[in-house]
Amino acid sequence: xxxxxxxxxAASLAAFAFAPQAALxxxxxxxxxxxxxxxSATNQAVYNQAIAAVQKGDYATAFxxxxxxxxxxxxxxxxxxxxxxxxxxxxxxxAKQALHWYEKSAAQGEPEAQFMAGLMYxxxxxxxxxxxxxxxxxxxxxxxxxxxxxxNLAARYATGTGVTRDMAKAKYWYGKAAAQxxxxxxxxxxxxxxxxxxxxxxxxxxxxxAQKTLPxxx
Numbered sequence: 001x002x003x004x005x006x007x008x009x010a011a012s013l014a015a016f017a018f019a020p021q022a023a024l025x026x027x028x029x030x031x032x033x034x035x036x037x038x039x040s041a042t043n044q045a046v047y048n049q050a051i052a053a054v055q056k057g058d059y060a061t062a063f064x065x066x067x068x069x070x071x072x073x074x075x076x077x078x079x080x081x082x083x084x085x086x087x088x089x090x091x092x093x094x095a096k097q098a099l100h101w102y103e104k105s106a107a108q109g110e111p112e113a114q115f116m117a118g119l120m121y122x123x124x125x126x127x128x129x130x131x132x133x134x135x136x137x138x139x140x141x142x143x144x145x146x147x148x149x150x151x152n153l154a155a156r157y158a159t160g161t162g163v164t165r166d167m168a169k170a171k172y173w174y175g176k177a178a179a180q181x182x183x184x185x186x187x188x189x190x191x192x193x194x195x196x197x198x199x200x201x202x203x204x205x206x207x208x209x210a211q212k213t214l215p216x217x218x
Contacts, residue, residue: 043074050080059090070101078105079113086116095126106137114141115149122152131162142173150177151185158192167192 046065053061063084069077082101085094099120105113118137121130135156141149154173157166171192177185 043069047076059084061090063090070104073108075105075108075110075113078102078108079110082113082116095120097126099126106140109140109144111141111144111146111149114138114144115146115152118149118152131156133162135162142176145180147177147180147182147185150174150180151182151188154185154188158188 046069050062050065053059053065063081066077066081066084070081078101082098082105084090085101086098087093099117102113102117102120106117114137118134118141120126121137122134123129135153138149138153138156142153150173154170154177155161156163157173158170159165171189174185174189174192178189
């Protein structure tokens with residue numbers, strides 16, 4: 001049976017196969033462009049093999065294909081290798097290795113890897129629990145438009161977990177996540193706004209009551 005993570009793995013690999021060089025910086029020299037084109041074609045062919053292996057449930061082969069690419073610095077391979085380590089697919093489950101490769105990929109700007117690194121630090125999986133690092137990775141992913149990271153970052157700002165409590169930032173990130181269809185963010189934002197409205201009404205009522213006790217000015 002395929003888990004959502006293995007489906008994500010196949011989807012991630014497929015996305016790379018159709019746009020393998022999307023995240024690579026353009027080289028200024030012509031010979032570098034040709035070298036990148038050759039690398040693109042080579043990586044795409046290799047990824048096609050990994051996709052086929054994943055679709056067949058042959059994760060051991062997928063692991064063997066992805067590991068060399070990951071070690072060479074390919075961000076997508078690093079991310080997918082982390083998924084294999086996390087789920088124990090094609091290799092022994094190893095949370096520390098999963099976090100290691102998520103962070104390698106995250107450092108290259110891969111938002112899903114940044115989000116996963118944040119989750120692992122938040123939950124203390126494969127490492128000591130570190131809310132500050134979790135918030136840092138969530139923020140990087142949130143800045144790239146990752147809805148779940150935006151929601152989680154908002155929660156950190158709302159509670160002051162790993163960051164200084166800041167309700168304005170919490171509402172901002174809940175709003176960003178809600179705009180992308182994140183239902184939890186939309187619900188929480190609605191509750192926050194209702195609470196603020198009620199608090200405002202309560203403050204007005206208290207002020208009115210207090211004013212009644214003041215001496216009449218004539």
